[in-house]
Amino acid sequence: MTQTPPRPLEGLRVIDLTRALAGPYATLLLAGLGAEVIKVEQPQGGDLARENSPYVGRDGIVVERRHEDDISISHLTRARGKYGVALDLKKPEARQVFADLVRTADIVVENFTAGTADRLGVGYEAARAANPRIVYCSLSGFGADDLEGGKAMDVIIQALSGAMFSSGEPGEPPVRFGIPIADMLAPVFSVIGILAAIEQRHRTGVGQHVDVSMLGALTSFVAIENWSAMAAAGMASRTGLTVRRLSPFGVFECADGYVALVAVHEKLARGLFRAMGAPELGDDSRFASRDVRVANAHDLEERINAWSRGLPTAEVVRRLEAEGVPVAPVRHPEDALVDPRVVGRNETMPIAHPDYDSEIDLRTAGIPIQFSEARTGFDDALPVRIGEHNDAIYRTLLGYSPEMLEKLSAAGVV
The missing domain is CATH 3.30.1540.10 (formyl-coa transferase, domain 3)
Incomplete structure (x- = not known):
């Protein structure tokens, strides 16, 4: 009987404090490579992506949520393969719970505005105190050392990086990339940094802080072209x-495309x-x-x-x-996602509501890497509800008693 090959990151555990897209995409990549990802969400509201339209549910695909069990396709996509727990990081009691989670883990990923994690007591210093081997990744708009603490969204980073003026015709308005390129690029650099830090830990036994800036990541790509040289040569900077x-x-x-x-x-x-x-x-x-x-x-x-x-x-x-x-x-994205070449390599994958079938072929990102001695893929886990896996994580993994969990729940911590 042929044995299923392992995934490369099996045995590593990630505490995922991220939300929206950039951070969750980084932890999605880690999950698809085999790491066990524990997604931490606020008990009230949870990840911002839960409120992203469209939704899928008993009525199919809808723009506005109609039923309590409708799931945002964004959440369905980004939370795949992750185990979800509820933890209100604003509560003082959450700091001890966070420390207990970190003691079991290898990696922490957060994408708060710079300085927020430290103010909440879940920053790198707190994580390192609990576990000196921890690799802690901060993915922010402008870097963990940003003194202004500015908020960053993909469109803001596209604007500041110069990327918008690298496309479009001369004299025409700037062009926003049709995909959230800054939100997708920075997480890739984050995963590279995390894996480099894990490799260094193999030699030193010590973890470290990995700091990735969305602005820096996208600007580094813009900088691959020498804009000053082109201007000096009289070449137009905008290429259309x-x-x-x-x-x-x-x-x-062409006549038809x-x-x-x-x-x-x-x-x-x-x-x-x-x-x-x-x-x-x-x-x-x-x-x-x-x-x-x-x-x-x-x-x-x-x-x-x-x-x-x-x-x-x-x-x-x-x-x-x-x-x-x-x-x-030049193809439409719907056609590109079903190209047999990417489907056959699991570079795009189907997703579905756990309880309702859909007539629409919902496809999303897979892990676009092939290994000769390993595989990729996601654990059969999805935090449909906020705190979906509280018992499995808090009771089984951390050993919290029912009485302790009840006390934390009553205080609104979990």
Whole structure:
């Protein structure tokens, strides 16, 4: 009988103090890699994502919650594989409960505004006092050392990082990324930092504080292009649908949609010209080498669009593929999520309400990593209710007596 391979992070326990998207996505990644994640929520209200529309329930997909057991699809997505407990961190008694949880754990993740965790008594110093081996990750808008304590949302970080002005046409308004790129990128860096700290702990036996800034994470990606150099060379900083310093490179219009194509190098450019039925363009002094194609990018792009607009997307793709030119249709996200290549690798996964079927194929993010000697996947756990797993965690894991739990509950701590 074939034995199911383990997940890479099995045996590690995470105390998850996060909420909304950035922090919960970091702990979702850890859960999908095999860590046991204990999600801590306020007894009243819980994670902000519980109130995100749309919802799924007995009436299918709805914009407004109609029934008590309707579940936000955001929560259904982000809380997968996590065990949920209720703990009011504003209560003084919660500090001892937090310390007891940390003593059993390897990792703590929080994404409060800088300084909030310390004020609540659940910051790194409190965690380290309970467990010197703890790896404690703070994911905030501007870093744990931000003295102003500013609040950060994805759109704010996109604006401050310069990312909004890296897209769109010159002279046009800034363009917000259609996905919450800052909220998704910073958690990836957080997981990298956490795993690096765990590796260092293997050598030293000591944990540490991992500090990730959303602004820093996204700005580091924006900085991969040298904007000052491009400005000095007279190149437009805003690229719109194409990148003219690599021309031809970008998105072009077809009769019924759009394609993305890349014909940067000589062989590819000549393949493009043949697909266009205009091989003579390869000998045209405006397009005969990479540098002159860049210098005459505007004229070249007009020629390509004039050709592609007269053909269906599928025909443009067929002709370019026949010439070995990298090309793809620009797809709607719904189509992209069911591509057999990503479905087969569990890079997108189905989700469902635990009690009600849906006629809609609800798909969400998986773990886009493959291992030769391990697997990915989520524990069969979901905190449908706030405090769903209080008994399993507080009584079984921490050994709290029924009397102690009743006292904490009566005080509104759990």
